[in-house]
Amino acid sequence: MKILVCIKQVPDMESKFKVDAGGTWYAKTDLAWRMNEYDEYAVEQAVQLKEQVKDADLTVLCIGSEKVKETMKKALAMGCDRGAHIADEEADKKEPFQIAGIIAEYAKEKNFDLIFTGMQSQDRGSGQVGILVAEMLGMPGITTVVHFAYKDGVIEAKRELEGGVKACVKVAAPAVITCQLGLNTPRYPTLPNIMKAKKKELLSVPAADLLKVESRQDTAKMYFPEKKGGGLVLEGDPAALVDQLIKILKEKTAVLG
């Protein structure tokens, strides 16, 4: 079985963001980077499937600068067999259709049985790439998966809907699965596996070799939303803050008796 898992490196969302000089994306300096949270579940599911079927080859793909290799090494340490790095210094300028185009171009004719992605990225958040890859490759795609089981070429998955309801679906491989938070418990790489990962294949291909589609949208501007305001911000010594808050709760609510 051949499995592909597509990941993205994103900033930690707790970071202090700044808009870059071009005014259309966030500045990439002074940020802590990590694997897109949704993709951690995708990697874990791909590794679990590989462990289940035993005879499997699992490739992790990531588009970005040299720096994304750090995140790819985490995926390799979690259990992916090889890395396909699509080298692109301007990956953040590419819109979902182009990103999907690059992945589909890489994956076509490689006969992957399963392709896993996160359901969306934490930064751009379009939620399009997985399904676009599926459409481009003519494969069925299932989004927002919170349960995944594979047996004899058939996938049984549960999609998460609003209000905690799940939709149960069945599909034959090959298929694309986009993973929602909570699908599994992503493992922490162990030290021996981190060491082993350093020896695994990690090849780079220039994005230009795989990009065959035109951009369909432009970012005109990136900016901070106006604070809706109104809310009171309390800062300072915790003990004093407690007294201030209790005073406010007594004045504005009836909850303290």
Added chain:
Amino acid sequence: MKVLLIAESREGKLLNSCYELMAFAEKMAAETAMFLVGSDSALPQYGGKLYLADVSAAGEYNPDGHKQLILDVVAKEQPDMVVFSHSSYGWDLAPRVAFALQAAQISEVVDVAGSTMVVPVCNAKLRRDVAPKTAKTVVTLQAGAFGLAEVPSAAPVVEKLTSQSGGKIEFTGYEQAESGGVDLGKAKIIVSAGRGIGKPENVAMIADLAKALGGEYGASRPVVDSEWVEHNRQVGTTGQTVAPKLYVACGISGAIQHLAGMKKSEFIVAVNTDKDAPIGDVADVLVVADLKQFVPALTAKIQAL
């Protein structure tokens, strides 16, 4: 400008989000048509033309089938824009339709600024104005961003669509949310734990404050996904929607899915170390503090009242 609005039904019920699509169309001053996989007995109060595919034939979840039905309507109506809700139905179907139409898709639109669409970035900390470069556009709208259109007491002009069966994905049924346990909907006071609590041992601190206030404790999605708190205490789009007299959000950054589940609370207090966290937008009071110090101190003070 003409827009095709994609309404939704679930388990035989029309979803109210169709009125948000109508509010968006109103804001765009656009001519509209509507598409629904549903039934005669649950039609929207919509005065325009409704293309209706019967759910018993088309299925509630059948992306290949629904995509084809929408494409047939697009061929007939030639809309400039196809509009979905940014929901589990919409974000699943929209890219399929966009791909087939060779259209740009703009996801989770929260506002319109001239010819560009406004979307959130990085957990709503930033925003982006996006301009499509294609003749047709597909958009998904963030829940609640455009409000509900004033519901007209109108009946649509229905044109029935015939659907072909088939498609690669087989839908085998719904699994209902676990019920029982806590009904947060009835709680007058809720104290919720977010990722900022750091470790499962700190749930007790949140539960203690809830108890001191005479309320219940809840949690945001990451805390439930980590299995620190059971799912029936989850507040948000995929958990419970609550509107207590007091909501205290501890270490919750304020993802849109969480805000959607609690922003109608009468009074909201947020405790967070990040002054810029989006929860600040809905909070009446934002306490900038380390919750591990602040929460136990607050609990002790309230117990002593």
